[in-house]
Amino acid sequence: MATKFGRELYVRVKTARGRRGSSTRWLQRQLNDPYVAAARGAGYRSRAAFKLIEMDDRYHFLKRGARVVDLGAAPGSWTQVAVVRVQAGGRGAGSGFVLAVDLQAMAEMAGAQVLSLDMRSSEAPEIIKAALGGPVDVVLSDMAAPTTGHAATDHLRIMDLCETAFALACDILRPGGAFLAKVRRGGSEGALLAEMKQRFREVRHVKPKASRKESAEAYVLALGFKGA
Numbered sequence: 001m002a003t004k005f006g007r008e009l010y011v012r013v014k015t016a017r018g019r020r021g022s023s024t025r026w027l028q029r030q031l032n033d034p035y036v037a038a039a040r041g042a043g044y045r046s047r048a049a050f051k052l053i054e055m056d057d058r059y060h061f062l063k064r065g066a067r068v069v070d071l072g073a074a075p076g077s078w079t080q081v082a083v084v085r086v087q088a089g090g091r092g093a094g095s096g097f098v099l100a101v102d103l104q105a106m107a108e109m110a111g112a113q114v115l116s117l118d119m120r121s122s123e124a125p126e127i128i129k130a131a132l133g134g135p136v137d138v139v140l141s142d143m144a145a146p147t148t149g150h151a152a153t154d155h156l157r158i159m160d161l162c163e164t165a166f167a168l169a170c171d172i173l174r175p176g177g178a179f180l181a182k183v184r185r186g187g188s189e190g191a192l193l194a195e196m197k198q199r200f201r202e203v204r205h206v207k208p209k210a211s212r213k214e215s216a217e218a219y220v221l222a223l224g225f226k227g228a
Contacts, residue, residue: 035210039077048142049077050210051219052180059206059221061178062086065094067136069128069172071119071165072143072182073100076109082140083111099131119143119164125171135174141165141181144217151216158184162220163192170199170228177225184216196222 035047042049056062062085070079079100083089086096089111098112106114115131117124143165145157162181169179179200183189196203201224211217 044077044080045075046077047210049081051208052078052081052140054208054210055180055206055219055221056081056085059223061138061180061221061223063137065096066138067097067132067134068099068138068140069132069136069168070098070100070112071139071141071168072102072161073114074102074104074106076100076106076112078140078142079109079112079114082138083109088112097136099128099136101128119161119168125168128168129172132172136172136177137174138178138180139165139169139173141179144182154216155184158182158217159189159192162189166192166196169225173225175225175227179220179222179225181220183218183220189220193220196220199226200224201226 035050039045039047039049044050052062062068062082064085064087066086068082068086068088070082073079079098082098083096086098087094088096088098090096099115100106100109100112101115101117101119103116103118105116108114113131115128117127141162143158143161145154145161147154148157162183165181166179169177173179179196183205193203200222203220203222206219206221208219
């Protein structure tokens, strides 16, 4: 998504007594992030909404009437975007469906069904399938584990979540469906990407402009699910 953010004054935050340096840097980054301000102005629950908007504007996988599962949904900005783009919550022809899943508590949202669930639990796939009642067109995963500061460990943690999301996607997607998941490059994703290329017609890495430049995160987008 092309942004139209103008040049703004830089806000510097002084390190307050009792506030760690890392907290000060986070606050300073938030105050000077145009996407944070834009998200607040547009009513999105977080700046992450613009990542999904940008990727869907380019690849058009959120179609009107689509059935969508959003994993790692809290606080709900991706769910907000999905609800609008697939026209979820309506009763007429062309109305879509969005199921938001997260371990963390997430406020209810008009047009979406919210499910509190640990994706690492063995019963998670069956609970999700029961809530869906049928196949879906898109599986989104913005799941991420708390960072440790150790690049190799953080990479393995996020790839484990990506593999979990991919396994579910292969179980619930209908032919032609799409899978989008957060990844962190680090050397262990080769086998997963190879499997994705066998199960989907097209697989690519995407780094939306709304992702912070200093962040190691990226997304893998798989289009055209070939079916079970």
